[in-house]
Amino acid sequence: MTAVAVSRPVSFEVLTPPPANASTRARFGRLTLPHGVVETPQFMPVGTNATVKALDPDDLEAAGASIVLANTYHLYLRPGHERIRKLGGLNGFMSWDRPILTDSGGFQVVSLADWRKIDDDGATFRSHIDGSTHRLTPESAIEVQEALGADVAVAFDHPVYPSSKRRVVQDATERTHRWAERSLAAHRLEDQALFGVIQGGLEPDLREASTRFIAGLPFDGLNIGGLAGDETPIQRRDAIDTVVGLLADDPRPRYLMGLGSPADLLDAVDQGIDLFDSVLPSRVARTAQVWVPGGRLNLRKAEFLDDPAPLEDGCPCLACRRFSRAYIAHLFRARELLAYRLATCHNLTFTLDFMARIRTAIAAGNLPESLDALRLRAGRSIPGEAAGDPA
Numbered sequence: 001m002t003a004v005a006v007s008r009p010v011s012f013e014v015l016t017p018p019p020a021n022a023s024t025r026a027r028f029g030r031l032t033l034p035h036g037v038v039e040t041p042q043f044m045p046v047g048t049n050a051t052v053k054a055l056d057p058d059d060l061e062a063a064g065a066s067i068v069l070a071n072t073y074h075l076y077l078r079p080g081h082e083r084i085r086k087l088g089g090l091n092g093f094m095s096w097d098r099p100i101l102t103d104s105g106g107f108q109v110v111s112l113a114d115w116r117k118i119d120d121d122g123a124t125f126r127s128h129i130d131g132s133t134h135r136l137t138p139e140s141a142i143e144v145q146e147a148l149g150a151d152v153a154v155a156f157d158h159p160v161y162p163s164s165k166r167r168v169v170q171d172a173t174e175r176t177h178r179w180a181e182r183s184l185a186a187h188r189l190e191d192q193a194l195f196g197v198i199q200g201g202l203e204p205d206l207r208e209a210s211t212r213f214i215a216g217l218p219f220d221g222l223n224i225g226g227l228a229g230d231e232t233p234i235q236r237r238d239a240i241d242t243v244v245g246l247l248a249d250d251p252r253p254r255y256l257m258g259l260g261s262p263a264d265l266l267d268a269v270d271q272g273i274d275l276f277d278s279v280l281p282s283r284v285a286r287t288a289q290v291w292v293p294g295g296r297l298n299l300r301k302a303e304f305l306d307d308p309a310p311l312e313d314g315c316p317c318l319a320c321r322r323f324s325r326a327y328i329a330h331l332f333r334a335r336e337l338l339a340y341r342l343a344t345c346h347n348l349t350f351t352l353d354f355m356a357r358i359r360t361a362i363a364a365g366n367l368p369e370s371l372d373a374l375r376l377r378a379g380r381s382i383p384g385e386a387a388g389d390p391a
């Protein structure tokens with residue numbers, strides 16, 4: 001497919017393209033945004049309410065985060081995008097001086113609102129917070145994101161669960177295309193990139209048509225939506241294969257929304273995905289589980305109450321530098337707030353370090369040879385755990 005010229009001040013360079021022998025589609029790249037440079041493949045921690053739960057910006061930097069995601073739907077409802085604009089935009093408001101991406105809000109409207117009605121013009125929904133009625137259209141979703149002022153905004157889309165009936169997927173995909181054009185027409189902010197969303201569910205022909213349509217528009221990046229839900233790993237692999245195969249050497253970043261377990265991230269990078277986001281590292285941490293090489297520890301188990309070792313030997317995170325498994329296991333049992341911060345610091349450090357290891361292997365040209373060792377470190381993903389959870 002031919003590349004589309006993009007005029008906004010955002011650039012993506014593929015520094016190490018996939019090898020000619022097609023042993024992997026992984027690529028090492030550099031995404032330059034108004035608030036800084038993001039090396040890819042990269043994982044974006046999710047700051048639902050303009051905070052990654054339990055962490056402050058220093059924790060995030062220490063964990064190695066170079067970009068975070070914030071949720072348009074949540075911030076529109078509370079505290080309100082105009083309030084955030086007046087307080088200096090999201091970067092100023094949350095005191096984070098590195099890049100931010102805001103999502104379109106479409107996923108939360110579909111998955112979180114108490115009630116919603118979607119028509120061709122937009123979506124009417126009832127707030128999950130206070131039951132008040134709201135309406136988002138492609139134009140107003142862009143207006144909200146321009147007020148929030150993130151480095152990257154996303155075109156309003158109509159997501160559906162991967163297992164939805166074909167008629168439902170087709171309808172939502174065609175609507176997403178019309179909304180993509182309207183989002184582009186509405187977007188004015190010059191120092192903000194705009195990404196478009198490819199839908200199409202698990203239907204190969206719809207996924208292909210959506211890839212061609214969205215990639216044919218002058219977006220700065222291409223999101224792959226409607227995955228990381230209830231699909232099987234093979235269905236996900238096939239859908240990614242369809243998209244990335246068609247995009248070929250399209251120079252824009254490819255962002256698979258909602259994927260977060262290390263094993264899943266590795267497989268998707270190998271298939272040519274550059275960007276990810278998920279609440280998984282934080283959500284898993286809040287259930288007293290921490291990722292370590294080869295799997296995860298459940299700190300609720302009694303055996304950890306007497307364990308003086310750190311969560312992971314050699315890990316540079318706050319939890320591992322200063323505290324024992326015994327102490328953190330105790331904090332979880334006592335429901336102390338520090339437990340959530342420490343476990344989240346660790347899981348994000350593990351995830352972001354894992355992505356750095358993947359980038360190093362790609363840049364060195366030996367990702368295919370490194371896959372076994374990386375898979376061993378990642379442990380197994382838990383079926384269904386990737387399923388989209390809005391918060």
Ligand SMILES: [Zn+2]
Nearest residue numbers: 315317320346
């Ligand atoms: Zn650690």
